[in-house]
Amino acid sequence: MDLLPRNHSEFHSPQYWDQFFQKRGTKAFEWYGEYPELCGILHKYIKPTDKILMVGCGNSQLSENLYDVGYHNIINIDISDTVIRQMTDKNKKCRPDMKFIKMDVKKTNFSDGEFGVVLDKGTLDALMVDDSKEVVADIDAMFTEIGRVLKQGGRYMCISLLQDHIMNKVLQFFPLIGWPVRVHKVNTEDSENKEKEFNMPVFAAVFTKFKKLPNMKQILEVGSSDDKIERMDSTEKMHTVLKEMQYYAIMRQQIKKREMVGEQVSFSLYSEVSVAPRYTLFIVDSGDQKFTNKFGIFIVPEGRETEWMFSTDEGRQQLSKSAGFCRLVVVTLNRAHTYETLDTIKSELSPHVLELAPPNFKLGLQVPFLSLGDQKGSRTVRFQGNSPTLGELVVEDIVTDPGQYRRRLVFTEGLPYCEAILNMQREKKQKKGKHKTKETEKLILDKSYLDGDYLTTMVAGLSFVTGQTDQAKECNLSDSKVLVIEGRNGGLPTLLHHNFPQMELTVVFPDSVIQQVATDWFDFSPDSNMQGYSDNPAKFVSSSEGQGLLLDAVVIDLDYLKSSLTMESFLQESFLSDVKKLLSPNGVLICKCQCAEEEKKKTLLHQLYRHFPKIYSTNCEDMSLTVVYALCCDKKRDILDTATSNCKYLENKLKRRDTDLDLSRTMEDLTLFDP
Structure with a gap:
């Protein structure tokens, strides 16, 4: 499978090419490959018996190199008197049959069909400085003259960088007149020429003179690195593939010349027909x-x-350091594609990733392929949709280890994924009309699982729920009323409902898509004690005021990345005031704050403190995520001790098969906000 990157926007920038040509200087032959780099391609298309016209020869040594290996019928033309005299004097003794003539490539004195090959090394690039009307007219004249002096079946071989405007021109001009087009990338990356401070990929384009026939299909071909010729079905496809080759060549040069410590370069590899990348490499x-x-x-x-x-x-x-490698290429697979085996993946990647070796890497050394186990993994996409508030999403089942199943809700716009454990359950069913039974297997969602440390910390906040009176000392969750503003898969309210079926739960999702995903794929099952709604959370809280609700806790589990749910706008004065009115005198607001900046975090805590007299917080997972407990009542001096004691009750109620919760540890890590 031919794989190439697809990220070449910078090649459309005139400034990018200006920079290149400024650094290129006047030594064109130095930048377009020397004979050892070009000869493999040139000898495929030029025979020693061919009469060759070298256009815009300049002071290039290419015709001299060809002459020295047996190509004696070469005429060189250039518009410069000086260079013609210099090259004539240089070659008249040692290469007496080679001619140098002052002549304009746009208007020559040669006969029709006189040459078998017209060779152009950088002349097209030098003449076509832009795509202005005047320049394009000159290039049309040049191509027309080349077509006149070539015989039928003759070849115009153009060594070029194929900047965007030049690529567009040749892919428009030659297919239109019926000439087959074939393009090879010249391997100049390993050149010994040390003057290439700003190396760019060089191409050899071969245009063969054919008489155009009615209804003749375009012949467009690209030569790959393994010498395989691939047929393109359109000029657009050919343009894309060539731009991919440019980008990949530039990327390869950059990472071979220096270490990338502190910066992780990434790009994607695409298969021939795919819209989505097949592999992403870091x-x-x-x-x-x-x-x-x-x-x-x-x-x-x-x-x-x-x-x-x-x-x-x-x-x-961390993965790179744990594996113990100076350079590690981390490769991810895309859900839009299928993959046969791990060996198949290695085979597809080998021609590409081995080119990404670090500086001074010894060629010939075996490069190890690593993974988790000897399997490629498994993924089954169950659902794809678009949430109005959280963007595109995917529900997929994966196998993390043999016999270990997970169901994940993945947001494609970068929000953290959430997951649930799926347990394999075996059932025996009696066959119809027979005494025999058949054992079947199905995956059942584990309602006791929490997929993040911060969720455990949020559950620990419920230990502050001690009933409706100041005299209540014990956690009384079974009779409590809790509002959960849920922006994920519904895992938190599902766990609470599973362990406290008598708890009165009101669950608000930011939109109907998220609620439907939670219901259809994550076993969120509303009943008389757990009601589900989809609404703007702030609007729902505001409209609930005055309906007689007296909540013990409000839990907010949202990822505030969309503009409509930014933390600053969501946790504003009016919303916090409305929440406070819904809570009982001993109620607690539990929420997470997502911000890395310490000052921003303090601002939010100050905002909460204006409505809640006692604020506890603790950092979870990393310093960018903080869970906050905002208490309505500040009368009990031993409230933290009571909550710590209540954690033991919660731990017993919420024990899970895979691990025990340590909620008491959360209480030890709390920080009391001091304004």
């Missing part, structure tokens, strides 16, 4: 030269790419 340099392992490839199992270790710069950096 180049991670550890910066630790003590590692004996210099270079490795880590393939993330299918379905695991959203995990912290693989989806964040910090996680991938």
Whole structure:
């Protein structure tokens, strides 16, 4: 499978090419490949018996190199008197059959069909400085003259950088007149020429003179790195593939010349017909030269790419150091594609990732492919949709380890994913009309699972619920009333309802899509004690005021990344005031704050403090996420001790099969806000 990157927007920038040509200087031949780099392609299309016209020869040594290996019938033309005299004097003794003539490529004195090959090394690039009307007219004249002096079946071979405007021109001009087009990328990356401070990929374009026939299909071909010729079905496709080759070549040069410590370069590889990338590659340099392992490839199992270790710069950096590699290429698989086996993936990637070796890597060394186990992983997409508030989303089942099943809700716009555990359950069913039974298996969602440390911390906040009177000392969740503003998969209210079926739960989702996903795929099951709604949370809270609700807790679990749900606008004065009116005198507001800046976090805590007299907080998972407990009552001096004691009750009620909750530890880590 031919894979290439697809991120070449910078090549459309005139400033980018201006920079290149300023650094290129006047030594065109130095920048367009020398004979050892070009000869493999040139000899495929030029025979020693061919009569060759070198246009815009300048002081290039290419015709001299060809002459020295047996191509003696070469005429060189250039518009410069000086260069013609210099090249004539230089070659008249050692290459007596080679001619240098002052002549304009747009208007020559040669006969029709005189040449078998017209060779152009950088002349098209020098003449076509832009796509203005005057320049394009000159290029049309040049191409027309080349077509006149070429015989039928003759070839125009153009060595070019194929900047965007030039690529557009040749892909419009030659297919229109019926000439087949074939383009090879010249391998100049490993050139010994040290003057290439600003190396760009060089192409050899071959245009063969054919007589155009009625209804003749365009012949468009690209030569890949393994010498395979691939047919393109349109000029648009060919343009895309060539731009991909440019981008990949530039990327390869950059990462081979230097270490990328502190910056993780990434790009995607696409299969021939795909719209979505097939692979995404991250180049991670550890910066630790003590590692004996210099270079490795880590393939993330299918379905695991959203995990912290693989989806964040910090996680991938830790992965690289844990694996002990100076440079690790982390490869993720895309859910839009199917993959046969881990060996198939390695085979597809090998021609590309091995080119991403670090500086001074010894060629020929075996590069290890790493993964978690010997399987590619497993992913089954169950649902794809679009939430009005949280964007595009996907529900998928994955296998993290043999026999370990997860169902994930993944937001494609970068919000953290959430997941549930699926347990395999075996059932025996009696066959109809027979005494035999058949054992079947099905996956059942585990309602006792919480997929994040911060959720455990939020549950611990319910230990402040001690009843409706100041005399109540014991946690009384079974009779409590709780409002959950839920922006995920409904896992938190489902867990509470599973363990406290008598608790009166009101669950508000930000839109109907999120609520439907929670219901259809994560076993959110409303009943008389758990009501589900989809509404703007602030609007719902405001409209609930005065309806006689007296809540013991309000729990807010939202990811405030969309503009309509930004934390600053959501937790504003009017909303907090409305929440306070819904809570009982001993009630608690439990919410998470997502902000890395300490000053921003303090501002939010001050905002809460204006409505709630006692504020506790604790950092979870990383310093950018803080869980806050805002208490309505400040009368009880031993309230923290009571909550710590109540944690033991919650731990017993919420014991899970896989692990025990340690809610008491959360109480030890609380910080009392001091304004």
